[in-house]
Amino acid sequence: MSSKTLKLNCHSVKSLLKNTLSKTTQNMMTYLSDFLQTKEPESLHQYRVNIRMARSVCLELSDFMEEKRKNKLDKILKTLQQETNDMRDIDVFIECIGAYKNSVDPQCLSEFEGIEAKLKAEKEEAYKAFEAKYTEAFQTHIMTQLQSLQNDDLLCLPKSEEKLFKYIKEIFFHRLKKIAKASKKLTLSAPNERFHKLRLHYKKLRYNADAVKLNQFSKSFKPLQTAFGNVQDKNSQIERIKHYNVAHSVCLEQIIALLEQELILDKQACIEKSSKENIVRMKNSLEKIFTCKDS
Template identity: 25%
Template sequence: MKYLYLIRHGKSSWADDSLRDHARPLNHRGLKQLAPMSKVVRAAGVLNGPIFCSDAARARQTLDGLIPEDLRQNTQVDPALYTFNYRTLIDWLRAREDEDSITLIGHNPALEELADYLLKQGPESFPTAAVMQIALPVKHWHKLARHKGRLEQFLTPRDVSYEQFNRNRKKVPGSKDTPLTRHIPEALQHQYQRMRDLETGVIRGFDDEFLHQYRIAIRRSRAIAESISEIHSDTELRKASKTLKKHAQATSELRDLHVFLADLEQWQLREGAGVALVSSGARSYFANLADAEQQALAKRLTGKKYRRDMERWHQLISSRHFKKITRKLTSGDIRKALDKRIKQYDILAQQLSEQAPDEDFHRLRKRLKRIRYLAELDKPAFGEMLRQLKYRQQKFGDFQDLHVQLSMLARFRDSIATEPDMLESVAGLNSLIQDLESEKSSVRDEILTIGDIDGHPVL
């Protein structure tokens, strides 16, 4: 079995008309594409074999941006690869020796047409900076044949970088001055399409921002459905919101690990804690947990049940019934539901004390989210309330993150506590845990003094 990696150069510049095609460099966007694709190149196995690059300026810049200089020992610049004819590439490959894998960095249409030749059905297009891996069932490169290859991987900058994905993003229907009640079906259609578009990035797992944005889209959709079902007591919407909730909850563990690993980088700068985190292997331990959770989530999002649930959700928000009930919503309906939720929240908030368990704060945090989501159905009417809720929600979120992180650290500490060579690491972890407990206590005090939503302090 042979493996062929095809890499198209990054987006090139046409700004200077005096330059020959061979001398054209990458433009700003082309340079921005390379950093995220560098992760792909290493993860895909490109570095396992020789890398051959066209001698065009844009191709050589792509090579430089994808592969660090210290890992570039097995690379060659070959003028023969500056071609737009796929037959030239086929002849070049057939003349190769017995390398198990070969990487070509070159140009379209040659690369795209080469893929079409080797695969029964190649991708519809080959965007700039994309990476394609093809498995070829041959022992020798001279045995290459039409349509015998198998596509193993195909990744574009949009699949692995949220920044690249989000270019030219369509805006949500309506505006900040238009009540959401007037365009709920359109807004949910937008969120649905956004979820589906984000799925590839979530499944690939190269950029944490995909998961963050996916969670926003699915939780916002669920919140709108839940809010409308509360106002209209609609059974179908209630069922649908519960289904969306389950899929959103399935992302929580990975999200917590992403936040934890990001904060761990900062904790390692602290005196004492940094040494303990390194010597105990905490970074590797939690990174492995995140990898396992990433694989589980990817399996879920590619499963039949998830696809069926998404199709049912799309059918519901596209139905006449849904459009009919949303057209009836008024600010008065939302105000009535809000008053009920705010009253329940304030009662619980006034019962909080310094001795209250963390679960009481978590319960209030969830109620606060539901209040905000309801108010967002008519932002022009409840704009001031939404501004006040944002600060509250941030504090509750900080408290919840610290609660989860302390739980993770304590479990890890306990797992290594009985190992004789980990005594100093355990002591360092205990010091970090104490610091985080102090931070959590400060956030708890801030929440207790915020007061209920009507403005009365809790203490």
């Protein structure tokens, strides 16, 4: 039995859940505090990563949690994530501005810089509103709520004391089955929601792989997350530009056309990376990890 599978076989579902919540809560508050002090986008990103990891693990282990407490925990985490969505979208768009500037006609440069100025103004406004709400007292309140739930003896059902190995294996293969089914419907003409849904499936698989320290398997999803993330970012940017009165601007229409053209390439990358062959490789990788137990 490998060291990885030995650890999975020694730990209970409850220990994974409790340890993940404890670690992510601490990380969340550390990155939140750093973000409020420095306004660094990377700190905001890491804050969101830890929220998503906590939510993903709780979702996959929801059958082992008492329903009311589980729902309360997810509501808190979901709210924290939603309150940073717009800030993150703006940060990503600003990061892309430089590359986009070089792709538009020179006569559109001034209008494009106007978009950049609007984004920066929106960012400043969003950051100020966030800072005003997330006072030290409010941060303490969040921390207290999360710690109270994770320390609650009734959060986990009695069956959560069972060994982790069997259930985490079922969880991974069940998620991969959903990915395979969703990937069959992926085409260039497929609605954006289909790409977004598949992106969330991959995220959940990766976060849970991170939670049980399957690092090599988790790293294999980085190119996939990048590809699907590009699609999501482009869609968000197109929708944001449309709010800037596109009907009266040839330049804004040009920028949207540019993004839509790049979006096709991004979608094609997603289709290729989420192909039947690649999913079979993922399944084989999981089989190798989990069949070590019987060797």
